[in-house]
Amino acid sequence: MNEVFARGPSLSTRLAIVLVLSLSAMLIDTKVDSFATARTYLNSFVSPLQYIANLPGAMLSWSAERFSSRQQLLRDNEELTNQITLMSEQLQRFRILEQENKSLRKLLDAPVRDSMHKMITELMAVDTNPYSHQIVINKGAIDGVFLGQSVLDDSGIVGQISEVGTTNSRVLMISDVTHAIPVRIERNNVRFIAVGGGDLDAMQLQHVPHSADIREGDVLVSSGLGEIFPEGYPVATISKIVRNESRPFAEVIATPLAKLDRIKYLLLLWPEESAPTGAIAPDEVLSDEPQEENTEAAQ
Known part of the structure; x- marks a missing residue:
């Protein structure tokens, strides 16, 4: 095997031949002008070999670039996914805030008698006793809350203050079995006593004669008797009347107008003469129009 590879001119001879060539x-390229054409053909002949020689490096560069682009796309996609998640969470909070803002504005725009001041309060807790309909709000004695004070939502009377603490208070709702409220029919001013039936969707009218002028759909408002609830605030609508002549009185069921099962913000009422400093006067009802006018005037 070594003898085969050893045949032929020596390395020194080969080097000398290559140098001479x-x-x-x-010399020929320098002295002979016509050799430029031959050089052109030689370059054309060798150029494919150059492309083939550069192909591995070009493929490696292309692969690296593609890999880098893919990695960048993955990073960008992950970043965009995180941004979408954060924006979705913010959008949910904004929707909740928007709904709360609408509820508060609707509550502030609730009709209040000229002599009454008001203050917004928020639900803190709900009594877990299934036989008691009571809630706790975040206003107390330091805010001027007093026993028997009227509590409303944007639709009607919710109840009255039954216990007062320093920073919170307990509200007895009109649906509680121990609660009673003097009411009158808005249509004809016939007066009754509405008592809670232990159901958020039902109240009962006591001692209603069979001959009483009362109809399903009649609106009951506070009569002002008893000096607990101000006169004229919505309480309930008549939903069912059963006149059984074998019984001394008709059975009348009313549905509270206040949304007792979805309370969040409530309104406390004060007479003008006893309103605390933080209460909102009737002429201070907030609305969008005055704010827009003030903005235009400022501009």
Whole structure:
């Protein structure tokens, strides 16, 4: 095997031959102008070999660039996904805030008699006793809350203050079995006593004669008797009347107008002469129009 590879001119001879050929080619290229055409053909012949020689490096660069682009796309996609998640959470909070803002504005726009001041309060807790309909609000004695004070939502009377603490208070709702409120029919001013039935969706009218002028759909408002609730605030609508002549009185069921099962913000009422400093006067009802006018005037 070694003898086969050892045949032929020696390495020194080969080097000398290559040098002579190279020098001759350079001399001919310099002195002979017509050799430029041959050089062009030679370059054309060798150029595919150059492309083939550069192909591995080009493929490696292309692969690296593609890999880098893919990694960048993955990072961008992850970042965009995180942004979408954060924006979705913010959008949910904004929707909740928007709904709360609408509820508060609707509550502030609730009709209040000219002599009454008001203050917004928020639900803190609900009594877990299934036989008691009571809630706790975040206003107390330091805010001027007093026993028997009227509590409303944007639709009607919710109940009255039954216990007062320093910073919170307990509200007895009109649906509680121990609660009673003097009412009158808005249509004809016939007066009754509405008592809670232990159901958020039902109240009962006591001692209603069979001959009483009362109809399903009649609106009951506070009569003002007893000096607990101000006169004229919505309480309930008549939903069912059963006149059984074998019984001394008709059975009358009313549905509270206040949304007792979805309370969040409530309104406390004070007479003008006893309103605390933080209460809102009737002429201070907030609305969008005055704010827009003030903005235009400022501009």
